[in-house]
Amino acid sequence: MAGFHTPVIIVNFKTYMEATGRRAIELAEKAEKVSRETSVCVAVAPQLADLSAVAKAVEIPVFAQHVDPIKPGSYTGHVLVESVKEAGAIGTLINHSERQLKLSDIDEIVKITRENDVLSVVCANNPTISAAVASLKPGVIAIEPPELIGTGIPVSKAHPEIVAGTVQLVREVNKKVTVLCGAGISHGEDCAAALKLGTQGVLVASGIVKAKNPYMIMREFAEAMKR
Amino acid sequence: MAGFHTPVIIVNFKTYMEATGRRAIELAEKAEKVSRETSVCVAVAPQLADLSAVAKAVEIPVFAQHVDPIKPGSYTGHVLVESVKEAGAIGTLINHSERQLKLSDIDEIVKITRENDVLSVVCANNPTISAAVASLKPGVIAIEPPELIGTGIPVSKAHPEIVAGTVQLVREVNKKVTVLCGAGISHGEDCAAALKLGTQGVLVASGIVKAKNPYMIMREFAEAMKR
Amino acid sequence: MAGFHTPVIIVNFKTYMEATGRRAIELAEKAEKVSRETSVCVAVAPQLADLSAVAKAVEIPVFAQHVDPIKPGSYTGHVLVESVKEAGAIGTLINHSERQLKLSDIDEIVKITRENDVLSVVCANNPTISAAVASLKPGVIAIEPPELIGTGIPVSKAHPEIVAGTVQLVREVNKKVTVLCGAGISHGEDCAAALKLGTQGVLVASGIVKAKNPYMIMREFAEAMKR
Amino acid sequence: MAGFHTPVIIVNFKTYMEATGRRAIELAEKAEKVSRETSVCVAVAPQLADLSAVAKAVEIPVFAQHVDPIKPGSYTGHVLVESVKEAGAIGTLINHSERQLKLSDIDEIVKITRENDVLSVVCANNPTISAAVASLKPGVIAIEPPELIGTGIPVSKAHPEIVAGTVQLVREVNKKVTVLCGAGISHGEDCAAALKLGTQGVLVASGIVKAKNPYMIMREFAEAMKR
Numbered sequence: 001m002a003g004f005h006t007p008v009i010i011v012n013f014k015t016y017m018e019a020t021g022r023r024a025i026e027l028a029e030k031a032e033k034v035s036r037e038t039s040v041c042v043a044v045a046p047q048l049a050d051l052s053a054v055a056k057a058v059e060i061p062v063f064a065q066h067v068d069p070i071k072p073g074s075y076t077g078h079v080l081v082e083s084v085k086e087a088g089a090i091g092t093l094i095n096h097s098e099r100q101l102k103l104s105d106i107d108e109i110v111k112i113t114r115e116n117d118v119l120s121v122v123c124a125n126n127p128t129i130s131a132a133v134a135s136l137k138p139g140v141i142a143i144e145p146p147e148l149i150g151t152g153i154p155v156s157k158a159h160p161e162i163v164a165g166t167v168q169l170v171r172e173v174n175k176k177v178t179v180l181c182g183a184g185i186s187h188g189e190d191c192a193a194a195l196k197l198g199t200q201g202v203l204v205a206s207g208i209v210k211a212k213n214p215y216m217i218m219r220e221f222a223e224a225m226k227r
Numbered sequence: 228m229a230g231f232h233t234p235v236i237i238v239n240f241k242t243y244m245e246a247t248g249r250r251a252i253e254l255a256e257k258a259e260k261v262s263r264e265t266s267v268c269v270a271v272a273p274q275l276a277d278l279s280a281v282a283k284a285v286e287i288p289v290f291a292q293h294v295d296p297i298k299p300g301s302y303t304g305h306v307l308v309e310s311v312k313e314a315g316a317i318g319t320l321i322n323h324s325e326r327q328l329k330l331s332d333i334d335e336i337v338k339i340t341r342e343n344d345v346l347s348v349v350c351a352n353n354p355t356i357s358a359a360v361a362s363l364k365p366g367v368i369a370i371e372p373p374e375l376i377g378t379g380i381p382v383s384k385a386h387p388e389i390v391a392g393t394v395q396l397v398r399e400v401n402k403k404v405t406v407l408c409g410a411g412i413s414h415g416e417d418c419a420a421a422l423k424l425g426t427q428g429v430l431v432a433s434g435i436v437k438a439k440n441p442y443m444i445m446r447e448f449a450e451a452m453k454r
Numbered sequence: 455m456a457g458f459h460t461p462v463i464i465v466n467f468k469t470y471m472e473a474t475g476r477r478a479i480e481l482a483e484k485a486e487k488v489s490r491e492t493s494v495c496v497a498v499a500p501q502l503a504d505l506s507a508v509a510k511a512v513e514i515p516v517f518a519q520h521v522d523p524i525k526p527g528s529y530t531g532h533v534l535v536e537s538v539k540e541a542g543a544i545g546t547l548i549n550h551s552e553r554q555l556k557l558s559d560i561d562e563i564v565k566i567t568r569e570n571d572v573l574s575v576v577c578a579n580n581p582t583i584s585a586a587v588a589s590l591k592p593g594v595i596a597i598e599p600p601e602l603i604g605t606g607i608p609v610s611k612a613h614p615e616i617v618a619g620t621v622q623l624v625r626e627v628n629k630k631v632t633v634l635c636g637a638g639i640s641h642g643e644d645c646a647a648a649l650k651l652g653t654q655g656v657l658v659a660s661g662i663v664k665a666k667n668p669y670m671i672m673r674e675f676a677e678a679m680k681r
Numbered sequence: 682m683a684g685f686h687t688p689v690i691i692v693n694f695k696t697y698m699e700a701t702g703r704r705a706i707e708l709a710e711k712a713e714k715v716s717r718e719t720s721v722c723v724a725v726a727p728q729l730a731d732l733s734a735v736a737k738a739v740e741i742p743v744f745a746q747h748v749d750p751i752k753p754g755s756y757t758g759h760v761l762v763e764s765v766k767e768a769g770a771i772g773t774l775i776n777h778s779e780r781q782l783k784l785s786d787i788d789e790i791v792k793i794t795r796e797n798d799v800l801s802v803v804c805a806n807n808p809t810i811s812a813a814v815a816s817l818k819p820g821v822i823a824i825e826p827p828e829l830i831g832t833g834i835p836v837s838k839a840h841p842e843i844v845a846g847t848v849q850l851v852r853e854v855n856k857k858v859t860v861l862c863g864a865g866i867s868h869g870e871d872c873a874a875a876l877k878l879g880t881q882g883v884l885v886a887s888g889i890v891k892a893k894n895p896y897m898i899m900r901e902f903a904e905a906m907k908r
Contacts, residue, residue, distance in 0.1 A: 066304030077293030520758030531747030531780030
């Protein structure tokens, strides 16, 4: 159960108060429960300040939300891949539409994470950008059209052509990379649709973190994704 | 001993491997020992991923190295003041020369930290910039000429006019703010010189973190600063 | 008429199509006409690509909208102060709320413009930031609350306390700097109010550029500002 | 002679004083002379403030060094594609290693330039990044290893595998895009080598701009590239 596998739900905690500090641990524990009950991989991406406490509390995969393109040294205020790994993260999101990076920094981070055996999940705004990212050979690409983030309009149901188009363009360049989709994912059927369109999972934030009963939503998602 | 007081030594862990993970805790424990033995305040600024573990391990003041000008919400990969506070930080560095910020972001972060009762330590490159920062009313200003950082040429001994000039310009604008200096601080006499020039302490990184015996150096610094 | 003097109206052309290319020259010629007719200084800040053509066409002061903190060298895609000066600019805006800069870059640009005898107009979002900028000793400070830009709600009429507060805070730090205000300036009376509150002019964009008859508006502004 | 064609030499004027203002025009005129004498396309990329004057003075293709991912509107201090086009540019460099961009901004700029019939020349640091850029379908890709820029060590002679590798990776993704190489190009034989490795030209800066006799160097380059 502990390792990263697909199908996968990655829960992005962003900087929501509902997923900060003690509440980050509680939410991660609910994710772990769902993971245990369904055998679907439910991973969490808490804030950096919560990373080690969350990683200690649960056995599901834990991700950072960002790392910097740096090696150990004089980089006050930056995020070293080695530090998030030692804190218990098995991977990291990068280039989320709320924290976009220079192309050369994405390339550098993908290389550094690979050297440190840390899984890179590179977010991309659209199919073309996803194809570009595929050439950099990250572990995972997550397509998230920013105009749908937080809207409750599920990309996989409302815009299947975006998801299918991404999968196709990415596969032309890179056969191996895992592809996820996100933005507006709110129901189990959105997750099922995502898998049918060729992805191997979803990246979700407010749909779970801001839900009245996050456990129920994660459970619904996982049930819909069980093979 | 626990609270922030002056004279103070703030040890910036940067992203040095010597101060990452388990070694961050060990270094913080040495700082705590010196603090206990000398009654000089020795504070530490570990990486974000190490913040909560360090704050749990020691009773000296712990600082973040950076926070972002944000409120709770959709800010993947950013650093929320509330998160570092709940993780145990009593304050944060910002605008270090290795992580410089927009003027309006410094203003915003100073306000947000104040609202959250978190101490802001704003770094500044030169006397003029220090005076500008003084108008924003942060808790602490730390002058660090970037050309001296990591050189072992102590700003307080080699360029006393920079330190004295900063104190004077800052005081014309703001009588209350605590003023520190940093860059090249390597010996106890550099710390004593810093206090004589009107500052209330020092901000140090490689001089301690990269030392063969960090405890001995911190002890030397603290002895030289005892009133 | 050619030199910069107060009271002054600086017209920021932004990247509006109404003020691009040939239309930038036409708008600058109208500004020159008003300047000639009223003896109020009307200055223009066209886009970089239009700078030299505008400066050749008119004798009023021409400003760049931004320059970078660089000396001549290997800085592809950056804006060299020397280049805008040779193209005919007598000054430059910097740190507009749409193009905000790091504090240390503002400090550096103010120094570089001074060395090149180019007038720096530093924009600031609020009174506190204006006071901070005053320590850097630029030629001009322009307070523009971003929440009012483009709204037609004139800062000088709707929020006189912001303008008066800025003038007071700035004067405590710097007696000499010229202070302008902007945001929402739409009528002659807004300009008169700005002067009454202690400023020496206004920074305007859409109120003039997007007007049906920019000449008439500029004339109205200038008449209201005549001493 | 006026249109962009290959083989091509693009001369990047950067922010060198040797290529600022009046001297930008003189250098462009020399490029035009070489273009006329050899029928090799010699294009120039002056600073923005010099763009319109250079475009008026010569009939060779003129490029901007950077544009921003914006449409007309409220973007003080930004570079509008429409403005550089009206000033006479037929294309623009973007993402030079001295002015690197976010991946999503490169994607957006490539789209905006295409809509405005402006040729995009996207710079890339290494073969992998070049392949990523190829998915965005720009007009031209220029590979320039930053560690060789300005060194006089020609990428095409000293590191043919980088150039050949780029051509191969790019062609797997995109058959049509023009590929250039740059960095350290100093002699005619470096240009000939570049063509032999499968590129269609070179991007050069200091090798020409800082030369004692830029005309002679450009002439040597063009002779070596004649088919």
